[in-house]
Amino acid sequence: MxxxxxxxxxxxxxxxxxxxxxxxxxxxxxxxxxxxxxxxAQFLSRRAQALLTGRDAMAQEFGEDEIAAEFRSNGTAMPDSQLYRSLLAGQFRDWRLQLGGLVARPAQYSLAELQALPSRTQITRHDCVEGWSVIGKWTGVPLRHLLSRAGPLPAARYVVFHCADPMDGSDLQAPGSTYYESIDLVEAVHPQTILAYALNDEALPVKNGAPLRLRVERQLGYKQAKYLMRIDVVARLEPVRGGKGGYWEDLGYEWYAGI
Structure with a gap:
């Protein structure tokens, strides 16, 4: 705020x-x-909602006939990054998702490796803080599956997502210039929290976050980080970038964006 x-x-x-x-x-x-x-107070509201709805409360899901003909882009539609454009030109064959931080087994995954893991498909509504909504069908790997493989250490509390989307005209070589977001471990292991690589039964379009984006369905659109490059498991958010847990949060948005 x-x-x-x-x-x-x-x-x-x-x-x-x-x-x-x-x-x-x-x-x-x-x-x-x-x-x-x-x-x-936002963290109090996070705890209050958990008490009222339960840790595993599900976001509403919809039918195939309710899917929008066009899923509009939120935020960036094409990252202004030489590295990203090079990965895109190679159809993301050289792209790797890095997973590290407070985990016992750091790892990296190609897009093909992620697609070979157990997946989840869900039809959900994207609610943007700007006031619009759209329903889409997402397929991806549940984040809890990757976390289980990695083995979060006892001090782990949050998951931070780093993206390939420069927000101030800089490229990925400038630390702190790209979009980032975070959620707590409770949200990270929720069944509907997935790393999506497909939208409406097609490969994820660039404007919607290719090759991989976060879907955390119980929160607003700015939490759905696109163009994922790296995931870090951390104990605290204060040492990360601006210390508020996300690009927009560092500029005044609330960290917990529950719907």
Whole structure:
């Protein structure tokens, strides 16, 4: 939640309050202590939702007749990266997904190796923070299968996804320039959390994240990291990049984006 959003939230909460009360809202929005309490509240809402719905509550799934004719792209439609374009030109034969961090058995996977693993297909709705939704059919490898193979160490708490999508005009050689996201281990081992390589029974299109993207169906669209390159299992999010757990989170979005 950025400063402008916080001010709007506080003004709405104030309703028909006196101008002095609205000025107080602005002072609260600029208060780092108050903002810290707001940021911590999202983790409370995460725990509250888990208590209400259960750790294994499933996102709604749909029928074949409800699949959209066109699954629009969210965010980048083609990464501005020489490395990515080189991998694309080779039909991702040289692409490898790196899996490491706090795991007993770090690994790397080619696209063909991932496609040979047990898969899951699900028809779900993508809800974008911008206000639009679309239903698509995803096929991929459950993330919990890869994590089980890797063996998270006792200190592991979060899974961080690093992408091939430069967000500031830099290429992959500039650390910290690319899109990234994170989820906790509870979300990571959920049955509907998959690394998708197919959309609507076809190879994943570039605009939708080829060769591999995250689908974490109980959260909003900006959590669905595209163009995956590396996955790290970590104990804490604070040392990673901006410390808030994701590219947009570092700019003010909430880390937990539950629907």
């Amino acid at each position: 950025n400063t402008l959003t916080r001010r709007r939230f506080l003004r709405l909460a104030a309703g028909s309050a006196l101008p002095g009360a609205l000025a107080g809202c602005d002072r609260l929005a600029d208060s780092e202590a108050f903002n810290g309490r707001l940021r911590s």
